[in-house]
Amino acid sequence: MDCETKQTTTPMRPAGQSASGRGVIITALGLLALGVVMVHSAVMSVGESSAWYARVDMRHTLFAALAAGVLLVGWRVNYRWLSAGPGLPWLSLGLLIAAIVLGGLVFVPGVGHAVGGKFRWIRLGPREYSLGLQPSELIKLSLIVFLSCWLTRRGEKVRSVWTFLAAGALTAACMALVVTQDFGTAGLIGVSAGVVMFLAGVPWYYLAGAGVAAAGAFSHIVIQTPFRLQRILAMLDPWDAANNSTYQVRQSLTAIFSGEWTGRGLGLGVRKLGFLPEDSTDFIFASFCEEWGFRGAVLLAALLLIWLWHCRRTAARAGDELGRVLSAGLGTMIALQAVMHVAVNLNALPPTGISLPFVSAGGTSLVITAVAASLIASVAARPAEAHIERVHEN
Numbered sequence: 001m002d003c004e005t006k007q008t009t010t011p012m013r014p015a016g017q018s019a020s021g022r023g024v025i026i027t028a029l030g031l032l033a034l035g036v037v038m039v040h041s042a043v044m045s046v047g048e049s050s051a052w053y054a055r056v057d058m059r060h061t062l063f064a065a066l067a068a069g070v071l072l073v074g075w076r077v078n079y080r081w082l083s084a085g086p087g088l089p090w091l092s093l094g095l096l097i098a099a100i101v102l103g104g105l106v107f108v109p110g111v112g113h114a115v116g117g118k119f120r121w122i123r124l125g126p127r128e129y130s131l132g133l134q135p136s137e138l139i140k141l142s143l144i145v146f147l148s149c150w151l152t153r154r155g156e157k158v159r160s161v162w163t164f165l166a167a168g169a170l171t172a173a174c175m176a177l178v179v180t181q182d183f184g185t186a187g188l189i190g191v192s193a194g195v196v197m198f199l200a201g202v203p204w205y206y207l208a209g210a211g212v213a214a215a216g217a218f219s220h221i222v223i224q225t226p227f228r229l230q231r232i233l234a235m236l237d238p239w240d241a242a243n244n245s246t247y248q249v250r251q252s253l254t255a256i257f258s259g260e261w262t263g264r265g266l267g268l269g270v271r272k273l274g275f276l277p278e279d280s281t282d283f284i285f286a287s288f289c290e291e292w293g294f295r296g297a298v299l300l301a302a303l304l305l306i307w308l309w310h311c312r313r314t315a316a317r318a319g320d321e322l323g324r325v326l327s328a329g330l331g332t333m334i335a336l337q338a339v340m341h342v343a344v345n346l347n348a349l350p351p352t353g354i355s356l357p358f359v360s361a362g363g364t365s366l367v368i369t370a371v372a373a374s375l376i377a378s379v380a381a382r383p384a385e386a387h388i389e390r391v392h393e394n
Contacts, residue, residue, distance in 0.1 A: 020317065021380030023310035025071050028373045031303055031358035032071075032366075035284075036064050039361045041267045042280040042287045056280055060361040067358075067370035074374030075381055082149050083322055089149035096146045099138035103177045106135060120181045120353075134364040136178045136185050141368050143174050144192055144333055145375070148326040151200035158201040167197055168210050175214075179221065183228065184344075184352025188337055190214055196329040200321075231350035238347050249347050251276040252283050255290040256345065263293030280361040282353055285345040300359075308335045314380040323379035330372040 040057045082092045105122055106112035112122060122133045147167060151158050158164075171193040179186035194207050222228045227245070234245040238253060255271035258264070269290040272279045279287045289297050311331030318324040334357045341356040343349040355362055357369045 018314075018317075018380045020310045020313040021075060021377040024307065024314065024373055024377045024380065025075065027303055027307040027310065028071055028358055028370070029068055031307070032064050032068055032370075034300070034303070035356075035359035035361075036061055037266070038284060038288055038291075038359060039280050041269065041291060042272050042284060043361075044267060044272070056361050059363065060280075060366075063363045063366045067366045070367060070370040071374055071377070074371060075377035077374075077378060078382060079326060079375050079378040080320075080322065080382070082145055083153065089146065089153065092142070092146040092149045096139075096142040099135060099142040100174065100177065102133065102135040103139050103174075103181075106181065132363055136181050137364045137368040139174050139178060140185060140189050140192070140333065141330075141372055143171065143189060144196055144329045144372075145326065147171075147193055147196045148200070148322060148329055151197065151202070152321040152325050158197075159203055161206070164197070164202050164206045167193075167202070168206075172214075182353045183221075184340060184354040187218070187352075188333065188340065188354070191336060192329060192333040195332045196325060199325045199328055228350070235347055235350045245351070248277055248283065248351050252286040252345050253347060255283075255286040259290040259293040259296075261294045263289070263291045263296055266291050281355055282341075282351070282360070283345055284356055284360045285342050288359075289345075304335070304338050304357075310380075311335075311376055314376055317383075318379050319383040323382070327376045327379040330376055334369060334372060 039060045043056045083089045084091055085093075102122065106120060120134055120136065122135065124131045124133070147170075150156065151163070151167065156163065171190060174193075175186045175190050178189060194211065198204060198207055222232060230243055230245040234240070234243050234249050237243070238246050238249040240246050251271055255269070255276055258270070264270070269287055271290055272287055276283055276286060285297075285300075288300060292299070308331060311327060311334075315324050315328035315331065318327060337354060338357050340349060340352070340354045341360070344351055344354060355365050358366070360366075
């Protein structure tokens with residue numbers, strides 16, 4: 001019996017969603033629905049704004065519906081188009097450049113909008129009905145997409161020190177632009193970019209050296225910024241009443257512990273009544289635990305883990321190197337963001353402006369996360385265009 005190897009090309013078929021892709025979409029839709037319920041409960045108070053669009057719960061519902069539409073439709077767009085272009089993936093590069101330009105505009109007077117004393121937003125339209133855009137979310141997504149498209153191109157010397165320096169410099173520039181707006185997001189960008197480089201074939205010792213340098217830079221920033229240093233101290237001793245930065249941590253832990261096993265009940269939380277700041281965004285996990293208890297936290301964690309498992313399956317079964325790196329990189333970014341959010345709420349990390357993916361109130365962050373999930377689903381829907389078959393002949 002002879003064994004002959006033949007290479008056959010499978011014709012392109014209309015994209016049809018696989019089990020992994022359906023899992024990514026359905027689980028994300030479930031988290032979105034849970035987020036809508038929780039945001040409505042978290043912002044429930046005695047007084048409400050007279051303008052319906054100015055209300056956090058109404059705005060979140062609109063953006064959640066938009067994010068759901070992106071999830072249901074976006075996967076039909078072929079992710080390989082992002083890598084098109086001679087020499088460089090010009091489409092994904094153009095998206096990154098646009099995101100960086102928008103990131104710089106937040107510092108322009110009259111264009112940028114400050115939240116909590118930090119310029120993070122660009123506001124468009126009348127004051128009461130303005131549409132907010134958070135460029136750091138665009139930078140986070142577009143950098144991962146560009147690095148995945150660039151480093152997986154055929155013939156790219158990913159093990160070259162010059163390629164690594166170029167990718168590292170681009171990542172450092174994005175982090176430097178974002179760090180003044182959101183320290184946590186800057187760290188998330190750096191780690192996610194490092195994961196993409198590693199998956200694409202960049203030697204681990206290059207990344208280890210860059211990690212040491214980044215840790216030194218972050219430590220210097222923390223030491224030179226008094227309020228960030230106070231947050232570190234608050235994490236070490238959350239019950240120190242002399243440190244004003246411990247207030248959020250204490251309220252978050254109080255909310256989580258008071259939920260016990262079964263929770264107070266949906267809508268019956270107490271901390272949201274003016275005690276816990278950012279109860280619908282940065283500390284929505286604490287609000288969730290107060291009302292749903294430990295069993296609710298297990299349900300939320302299970303949904304996130306199921307979503308991550310489907311992302312892993314998608315990366316493992318991707319039809320090409322770009323699909324593998326892109327889906328794994330985006331999945332890691334969203335999973336790491338969820339871990340950071342929960343860690344902040346549990347006082348395992350100092351408070352940062354990190355939202356819970358798919359759940360926290362938001363506009364830009366909600367839609368961008370949906371775009372990332374739809375790209376992962378797009379990878380799942382498109383198998384390899386060519387494969388090797390073994391034909392056994394007598």
